[in-house]
Structure formats: structure tokens, C-alpha cells
Amino acid sequence: MEGICGKRASIIDAATLAAQIAGYREILIDIGTGDGRYVRHVARENPAWLAIGIDACRENLRGISRDAPRNALFVIANALTLPGELRGLATRITINFPWGSLLAALLDGDPAFRDGLVALARPGATLEILLNRGALAEAGYPLEAGAMRIAQVLRVWGFDGGRAAMLDADALRLYPTTWARRLAYGRDPCGWSLSATWPPRCAPYVGSVYPEQAGRASIAPQ
Numbered sequence: 001m002e003g004i005c006g007k008r009a010s011i012i013d014a015a016t017l018a019a020q021i022a023g024y025r026e027i028l029i030d031i032g033t034g035d036g037r038y039v040r041h042v043a044r045e046n047p048a049w050l051a052i053g054i055d056a057c058r059e060n061l062r063g064i065s066r067d068a069p070r071n072a073l074f075v076i077a078n079a080l081t082l083p084g085e086l087r088g089l090a091t092r093i094t095i096n097f098p099w100g101s102l103l104a105a106l107l108d109g110d111p112a113f114r115d116g117l118v119a120l121a122r123p124g125a126t127l128e129i130l131l132n133r134g135a136l137a138e139a140g141y142p143l144e145a146g147a148m149r150i151a152q153v154l155r156v157w158g159f160d161g162g163r164a165a166m167l168d169a170d171a172l173r174l175y176p177t178t179w180a181r182r183l184a185y186g187r188d189p190c191g192w193s194l195s196a197t198w199p200p201r202c203a204p205y206v207g208s209v210y211p212e213q214a215g216r217a218s219i220a221p222q
């Protein structure tokens with residue numbers, strides 16, 4: 001698979017990846033990572049974790065990947081054909097404010113995307129998805145209906161449990177992603193958060209990958 005560090009792209013082969021992941025007890029994979037701000041934040045805050053950001057757009061990743069911490073890795077890839085090298089690595093998967101083909105794959109329940117997504121997961125891995133109105137509107141869904149649609153897709157795909165929570169401006173401000181900030185301070189500061197676990201569980205689900213969000217009110221999706 002193709003890694004990126006500033007302007008320099010390089011092939012990350014199995015041996016290089018094995019050396020990079022050695023010793024990390026938690027591996028977070030952020031799909032559609034954008035400029036990588038969230039991955040950098042997670043890596044800085046959690047030195048015992050490896051944080052991997054994936055995006056199809058290399059230009060966005062050039063800045064942050066240049067001076068990322070050692071426990072952050074950035075990969076250029078299409079989420080619809082996720083790199084096989086990442087198979088079975090993730091203890092946590094995040095998809096923050098997807099748009100375009102990534103969002104369409106979630107809304108449509110694309111079976112190829114589902115297979116790639118669950119292939120990333122270790123047993124018991126958590127999945128968190130953040131959604132915003134503008135992207136869902138472009139895909140033809142009102143915000144809440146789109147969030148419920150994706151919650152339903154996750155259930156059909158076999159994800160376990162599932163929590164859905166509406167996010168207001170205060171909640172959005174707590175998420176360290178560029179789009180969360182943009183939304184929180186914009187004209188329409190709201191979104192949805194969905195979370196689920198990939199069975200079988202081998203460890204109790206310990207909550208959000210965003211520690212600041214622990215304990216926020218949530219409702220079960222219909």
C-alpha cells in the first residue's frame with residue numbers, strides 16, 4: 001500500500017508494516033481522514049496506540065503527515081478497495097463526516113465496502129461514524145433519516161449493539177477533526193454520531209474513541 005509523509009510517497013510492504021505496528025496494543029484506523037488532524041491528535045494523546053489515517057486525496061495529507069508523531073501513519077487509498085495489508089489490525093475504526101463515494105457506500109450498504117471494512121477489524125473492534133447534514137443532503141437524505149439509514153445498514157452488515165446520538169455545537173467542538181470544528185462554528189452546527197462493535201466481542205466495549213464524549217446522552221436507533 002502507499003504511504004505518505006509530506007511530499008514523499010512510499011510503498012509500505014508487509015515487513016515495514018509489521019515493524020511499525022509491533023508493540024501497539026490499540027490500532028485506530030480513520031477512514032476518509034481528510035487532512036489527518038484527528039489521527040495526529042489521537043497519536044499525540046495516546047502514545048501506546050498506532051493511529052492510521054486513510055484518504056483517497058493525497059494533497060490534503062501532505063501538511064500534517066510531514067511532522068506527524070512516530071505512532072501515526074498515513075495511507076493513500078480508496079476506501080472502497082481498502083489495502084489488504086491492514087487486514088485484522090484495527091481495534092477501533094472511525095469514519096468522520098464522510099462524503100461522496102464513502103458516504104454513498106454506507107447509505108447504499110455496498111457489500112464490497114462492508115467486506116473491506118470488517119476485514120480491517122479485530123474481534124471486538126469498535127466503529128464510530130460522524131455524520132453531517134450537508135453531505136447527507138447532497139446524497140439525498142435529511143440528516144436524521146440518513147443517520148438512521150446508516151444505523152440500519154450497520155445492523156444488516158452484522159455490527160453489534162449500536163448507539164446513535166445527536167450532536168449539537170457543544171458536542172461537535174469536542175471532536176478534534178477539521179470538519180467537526182468547521183461545523184461547530186458554522187451556520188448549521190449539528191450532526192449525528194453512530195457507534196457499533198464488530199462481533200464477536202472479545203473484550204467489553206469501553207465507550208467512545210473520543211474520551212470527551214463518554215457519558216453523553218444517546219438514543220437507540222429505530
Ligand SMILES: C[S@@+](CC[C@H](N)C(=O)[O-])C[C@H]1O[C@@H](n2cnc3c(N)ncnc32)[C@H](O)[C@@H]1O
Nearest residue numbers: 032033034055056057078079096102177178179
Ligand atoms: C468531509 S471530509 C472529512 C475529513 C475528516 N474526516 C474530518 O473530519 O475533517 C470527507 C473525506 O472523505 C474522503 N473520501 C471520500 N470518499 C472517499 C473514498 N472513496 N476513499 C477515501 N476517502 C474518501 C475525502 O477525500 C475527504 O477527505
